[in-house]
Amino acid sequence: MSATEPAVVETSTPAPVNGVGADSVVEVDDADDAGFAYGDDDSDSAVSASITSSIVNYEYANGRRYAGYRRGEYLLPNDETEQDRLDLLHHVFLLLNDGKLLRAPISPIPQRALDIGTSTGIWALDFADHYPSSEPSWVPPNIKFYVDDVEKDWTYGPDEAFDVIHARQMGGSISD
Known part of the structure; x- marks a missing residue:
């Protein structure tokens, strides 16, 4: 493939994923992600810093945990x-x-x-692994997580264009 031909993003291991074949049973890994913390490196963004505390103010109902940020707008x-x-x-x-x-x-x-609608971040992490070019040479790592509202005004300026914008499973998340 030449540099001018478009590419389709593929994971490094196209099916089966993580050793899981079509007939395999997938077990949930309940191991705690002790090394992961939201908001560790968000000091460069007033937007992310201003709502970081509200994303951990959870609501609990029927034995499940729900988001406290914009309570009731995301139903799952x-x-x-x-x-x-x-x-x-x-x-x-x-x-x-x-x-x-x-x-x-x-x-x-x-x-x-x-x-958009990053959820657990797994798609963004896979994308960053597959495309190391998305890492600026002056700021590792090549991924940051921000909490923003897709229904509010665009956070990014006209000089902040994206090469790829990804969204999926947003049904029920956008009111209009």
């Missing part, structure tokens, strides 16, 4: 059980799409990608 839980389901669904999408992260043609060396 956001506890570990739901996160496991969403990660499993990501793997289902990969299997259905022959291991491709997206179907649209993109530059073979994208610099900036935006994942």
Whole structure:
């Protein structure tokens, strides 16, 4: 493939994913992600810093955890059980799409990608692994998570273009 031909993003291991074949049973890994913390490196963004505390003010109902940020607008839980389901669904999408992260043609060396409705971040992490070019040489790592509202005014200025914008499973998340 030449540098001018569009590329389709594929994971490094197109189906089966993580050793899971079509006849395999997928077990949920309940191991705690002790090394992960939201908001560790968000000091450079007033937008992310201003709402970081509100994303951990959870609501609990019927034995499940729900988001406290914009209470009641996202109806599904956001506890570990739901996160496991969403990660499993990501793997289902990969299997259905022959291991491709997206179907649209993109530059073979994208610099900036935006994942709307990021959820657990698994798609963004896979994209960052597959496209190291999305890492600026002056700021590692090549991925940052921000909490923003897709229904509010665009956070990014006209000089902050993206090479890839990804969104999926947003039904029920956008009011209009």
